[in-house]
Amino acid sequence: MVAVSFACGHGAAAGAPGSVALRRTCPVCMLLHETQRTRGELLGRVAPPQRSALAAETRVGAEFDWRCRRGHDRFRASVVDVLTGPGCPKCGRNAASPGSLREAGMPFMKPGLRVGTSMTEQRLRVLLGERLKLHHRANAVRTARMFYGRQEVWPDILVAELRIAIEYDDPGRSGRAHRGLKEGSDQEKDAALREVGWExxxxxxxxxxxxxxxxVACRSVTAEVADEVVRLMRVIRGDAAVDAIALPLGAT
Structure with a gap:
Protein backbone atom coordinates (compact mmCIF):
# COMPACT_ATOMS: atom_id res chain seq x y z
CA MET A 1 0.00 0.00 0.00
CA VAL A 2 1.37 3.42 -0.98
CA ALA A 3 1.61 5.98 1.81
CA VAL A 4 -0.05 9.31 1.04
CA SER A 5 0.57 12.73 2.54
CA PHE A 6 -2.12 15.40 2.32
CA ALA A 7 -2.03 19.19 2.27
CA CYS A 8 -3.82 19.29 5.64
CA GLY A 9 -0.82 17.61 7.28
CA HIS A 10 -2.48 14.25 7.85
CA GLY A 11 -1.29 10.97 6.41
CA ALA A 12 2.34 10.13 5.77
CA ALA A 13 5.02 12.62 6.72
CA ALA A 14 5.73 15.04 3.89
CA GLY A 15 8.72 13.88 1.88
CA ALA A 16 8.75 10.41 3.43
CA PRO A 17 10.48 7.85 1.17
CA GLY A 18 8.02 6.07 -1.12
CA SER A 19 5.10 8.36 -0.20
CA VAL A 20 2.86 10.24 -2.61
CA ALA A 21 2.03 13.88 -1.85
CA LEU A 22 -1.44 15.16 -2.78
CA ARG A 23 -2.24 18.86 -2.94
CA ARG A 24 -5.61 18.52 -1.23
CA THR A 25 -6.90 17.80 2.24
CA CYS A 26 -7.51 14.24 3.40
CA PRO A 27 -10.98 12.63 3.06
CA VAL A 28 -11.78 13.15 6.77
CA CYS A 29 -10.92 16.87 6.61
CA MET A 30 -12.94 17.22 3.39
CA LEU A 31 -15.98 15.62 5.05
CA LEU A 32 -15.57 17.80 8.14
CA HIS A 33 -15.53 20.87 5.91
CA GLU A 34 -18.63 19.76 4.00
CA THR A 35 -20.57 19.05 7.19
CA GLN A 36 -19.29 22.26 8.84
CA ARG A 37 -17.64 20.42 11.72
CA THR A 38 -14.11 20.48 13.11
CA ARG A 39 -11.75 17.68 13.99
CA GLY A 40 -11.78 19.02 17.54
CA GLU A 41 -15.54 18.45 17.75
CA LEU A 42 -15.06 14.94 16.42
CA LEU A 43 -12.32 14.21 18.96
CA GLY A 44 -14.67 15.32 21.72
CA ARG A 45 -17.14 12.59 20.75
CA VAL A 46 -14.82 9.62 20.33
CA ALA A 47 -13.86 7.30 23.20
CA PRO A 48 -10.82 8.86 24.95
CA PRO A 49 -8.42 5.93 24.31
CA GLN A 50 -8.95 6.36 20.56
CA ARG A 51 -8.43 10.11 20.31
CA SER A 52 -4.82 9.92 19.18
CA ALA A 53 -5.75 7.48 16.41
CA LEU A 54 -8.65 9.66 15.25
CA ALA A 55 -6.47 12.78 15.34
CA ALA A 56 -4.32 11.26 12.59
CA GLU A 57 -7.06 9.38 10.71
CA THR A 58 -7.59 10.11 7.01
CA ARG A 59 -10.19 7.46 6.09
CA VAL A 60 -13.88 8.30 6.40
CA GLY A 61 -14.71 4.59 6.57
CA ALA A 62 -12.51 3.96 9.62
CA GLU A 63 -14.52 2.79 12.64
CA PHE A 64 -14.19 4.00 16.22
CA ASP A 65 -16.08 3.77 19.50
CA TRP A 66 -18.19 6.88 20.12
CA ARG A 67 -19.76 8.43 23.20
CA CYS A 68 -23.43 9.36 23.25
CA ARG A 69 -24.22 12.94 24.30
CA ARG A 70 -27.03 11.60 26.48
CA GLY A 71 -24.89 9.09 28.33
CA HIS A 72 -26.02 5.91 26.58
CA ASP A 73 -23.65 3.03 25.89
CA ARG A 74 -20.78 3.65 23.52
CA PHE A 75 -21.45 2.60 19.96
CA ARG A 76 -19.27 1.51 17.06
CA ALA A 77 -19.54 3.50 13.84
CA SER A 78 -17.45 4.88 11.00
CA VAL A 79 -16.42 8.52 10.75
CA VAL A 80 -18.80 9.12 7.83
CA ASP A 81 -21.73 7.56 9.72
CA VAL A 82 -21.09 9.73 12.78
CA LEU A 83 -20.88 12.91 10.71
CA THR A 84 -23.83 12.22 8.42
CA GLY A 85 -25.88 9.49 10.12
CA PRO A 86 -28.37 9.35 13.00
CA GLY A 87 -25.75 8.80 15.71
CA CYS A 88 -26.38 6.73 18.84
CA PRO A 89 -28.61 3.69 18.05
CA LYS A 90 -30.45 3.94 21.38
CA CYS A 91 -31.20 7.62 20.78
CA GLY A 92 -32.61 6.63 17.40
CA ARG A 93 -34.91 4.04 18.98
CA ASN A 94 -36.00 6.50 21.65
CA ALA A 95 -36.84 9.09 18.98
CA ALA A 96 -39.38 6.65 17.52
CA SER A 97 -40.99 5.82 20.88
CA PRO A 98 -44.65 6.80 21.50
CA GLY A 99 -43.68 9.42 24.08
CA SER A 100 -41.23 11.14 21.76
CA LEU A 101 -43.64 11.01 18.83
CA ARG A 102 -46.20 12.95 20.87
CA GLU A 103 -43.73 15.85 21.06
CA ALA A 104 -42.66 15.59 17.41
CA GLY A 105 -43.36 18.76 15.47
CA MET A 106 -43.43 21.01 18.54
CA PRO A 107 -41.51 24.29 18.17
CA PHE A 108 -39.57 25.35 21.24
CA MET A 109 -36.96 27.80 22.45
CA LYS A 110 -33.54 26.23 22.88
CA PRO A 111 -31.63 28.45 25.31
CA GLY A 112 -28.06 29.26 24.41
CA LEU A 113 -28.38 28.07 20.83
CA ARG A 114 -25.56 29.64 18.86
CA VAL A 115 -25.97 29.46 15.12
CA GLY A 116 -24.00 31.73 12.83
CA THR A 117 -26.29 34.19 11.06
CA SER A 118 -25.10 35.96 7.93
CA MET A 119 -25.98 39.52 7.00
CA THR A 120 -28.09 38.12 4.16
CA GLU A 121 -30.12 35.99 6.57
CA GLN A 122 -30.64 39.04 8.77
CA ARG A 123 -31.84 41.01 5.75
CA LEU A 124 -34.27 38.22 4.88
CA ARG A 125 -35.64 38.28 8.42
CA VAL A 126 -36.09 42.06 8.26
CA LEU A 127 -37.89 41.88 4.91
CA LEU A 128 -40.22 39.16 6.16
CA GLY A 129 -40.78 41.11 9.38
CA GLU A 130 -42.10 43.98 7.27
CA ARG A 131 -44.74 41.66 5.85
CA LEU A 132 -45.57 39.22 8.66
CA LYS A 133 -45.78 39.14 12.44
CA LEU A 134 -42.71 37.09 13.20
CA HIS A 135 -42.51 35.86 16.76
CA HIS A 136 -39.22 34.93 18.36
CA ARG A 137 -40.38 32.45 20.98
CA ALA A 138 -39.01 29.40 19.17
CA ASN A 139 -35.77 28.57 17.39
CA ALA A 140 -35.97 24.76 17.13
CA VAL A 141 -38.42 22.01 16.20
CA ARG A 142 -38.67 18.57 17.79
CA THR A 143 -38.42 15.78 15.20
CA ALA A 144 -39.33 12.11 15.02
CA ARG A 145 -35.83 11.09 13.98
CA MET A 146 -32.28 11.83 14.99
CA PHE A 147 -30.51 14.53 13.00
CA TYR A 148 -26.78 14.91 13.60
CA GLY A 149 -27.18 13.17 16.94
CA ARG A 150 -30.11 15.29 18.16
CA GLN A 151 -33.87 14.85 18.04
CA GLU A 152 -34.35 18.40 16.81
CA VAL A 153 -33.53 20.76 13.97
CA TRP A 154 -32.69 24.46 13.99
CA PRO A 155 -34.15 26.24 10.94
CA ASP A 156 -33.02 29.77 10.11
CA ILE A 157 -36.50 31.26 10.54
CA LEU A 158 -39.60 29.67 12.08
CA VAL A 159 -43.14 30.77 11.35
CA ALA A 160 -44.70 28.63 14.05
CA GLU A 161 -48.27 29.76 13.38
CA LEU A 162 -48.05 28.28 9.89
CA ARG A 163 -45.66 25.44 10.70
CA ILE A 164 -43.35 26.70 8.00
CA ALA A 165 -39.56 26.83 8.27
CA ILE A 166 -37.53 29.17 6.09
CA GLU A 167 -33.93 28.39 5.22
CA TYR A 168 -31.34 30.46 3.41
CA ASP A 169 -28.65 28.58 1.48
CA ASP A 170 -25.58 30.15 -0.09
CA PRO A 171 -22.45 28.51 -1.55
CA GLY A 172 -20.26 30.88 0.46
CA ARG A 173 -16.81 32.12 -0.42
CA SER A 174 -15.57 28.62 -1.15
CA GLY A 175 -18.42 27.99 -3.58
CA ARG A 176 -18.89 24.54 -2.03
CA ALA A 177 -21.29 25.19 0.85
CA HIS A 178 -24.72 23.56 0.50
CA ARG A 179 -23.40 21.27 -2.21
CA GLY A 180 -22.51 17.59 -2.16
CA LEU A 181 -23.05 16.00 1.25
CA LYS A 182 -24.39 19.25 2.71
CA GLU A 183 -27.06 19.33 0.00
CA GLY A 184 -28.08 15.82 1.01
CA SER A 185 -28.14 16.94 4.64
CA ASP A 186 -30.42 19.87 3.72
CA GLN A 187 -32.83 17.48 2.03
CA GLU A 188 -32.79 15.15 5.03
CA LYS A 189 -33.55 18.11 7.30
CA ASP A 190 -36.50 19.06 5.07
CA ALA A 191 -37.79 15.48 5.22
CA ALA A 192 -37.49 15.41 9.02
CA LEU A 193 -39.62 18.56 9.23
CA ARG A 194 -42.22 17.38 6.72
CA GLU A 195 -42.82 14.10 8.51
CA VAL A 196 -43.87 16.04 11.63
CA GLY A 197 -46.24 18.38 9.80
CA TRP A 198 -43.96 21.25 8.82
CA GLU A 199 -43.13 22.56 5.36
CA VAL A 216 -36.73 30.14 -4.49
CA ALA A 217 -33.57 30.48 -6.60
CA CYS A 218 -32.05 33.97 -6.56
CA ARG A 219 -28.79 35.85 -6.83
CA SER A 220 -29.50 38.01 -3.79
CA VAL A 221 -32.22 38.56 -1.20
CA THR A 222 -34.54 41.35 -2.32
CA ALA A 223 -38.04 42.59 -1.56
CA GLU A 224 -39.25 40.52 -4.52
CA VAL A 225 -37.79 37.39 -2.94
CA ALA A 226 -39.61 38.13 0.33
CA ASP A 227 -42.85 38.63 -1.62
CA GLU A 228 -42.34 35.26 -3.29
CA VAL A 229 -41.83 33.60 0.10
CA VAL A 230 -45.14 35.03 1.31
CA ARG A 231 -46.83 33.86 -1.90
CA LEU A 232 -45.52 30.34 -1.33
CA MET A 233 -46.84 30.45 2.23
CA ARG A 234 -50.28 31.15 0.80
CA VAL A 235 -49.91 28.20 -1.57
CA ILE A 236 -48.90 25.93 1.30
CA ARG A 237 -51.30 27.01 4.07
CA GLY A 238 -53.95 29.11 2.34
CA ASP A 239 -54.82 32.80 2.30
CA ALA A 240 -56.76 32.83 5.57
CA ALA A 241 -53.87 31.44 7.62
CA VAL A 242 -51.36 33.89 6.14
CA ASP A 243 -53.76 36.86 6.41
CA ALA A 244 -54.02 36.15 10.15
CA ILE A 245 -50.34 37.06 10.63
CA ALA A 246 -49.90 39.49 7.73
CA LEU A 247 -49.06 43.12 8.46
CA PRO A 248 -50.92 45.93 6.69
CA LEU A 249 -48.90 47.49 3.88
CA GLY A 250 -46.66 50.20 5.33
CA ALA A 251 -47.29 49.14 8.94
CA THR A 252 -43.59 48.88 9.78
Missing part, protein backbone atom coordinates in the same frame (compact mmCIF):
# COMPACT_ATOMS: atom_id res chain seq x y z
CA UNK A 200 -39.87 24.18 4.27
CA UNK A 201 -39.27 27.15 1.99
CA UNK A 202 -35.63 27.37 0.94
CA UNK A 203 -34.05 30.50 -0.49
CA UNK A 204 -31.29 29.20 -2.75
CA UNK A 205 -28.89 32.07 -3.27
CA UNK A 206 -25.62 32.51 -5.10
CA UNK A 207 -26.60 30.38 -8.08
CA UNK A 208 -27.66 27.28 -6.13
CA UNK A 209 -30.43 25.41 -7.97
CA UNK A 210 -33.80 24.75 -6.28
CA UNK A 211 -34.18 21.31 -4.70
CA UNK A 212 -37.94 21.24 -4.17
CA UNK A 213 -41.29 22.78 -5.15
CA UNK A 214 -41.16 25.50 -2.49
CA UNK A 215 -37.63 26.69 -3.16
Missing amino acids: VIRIRGGGLPPLGPYH
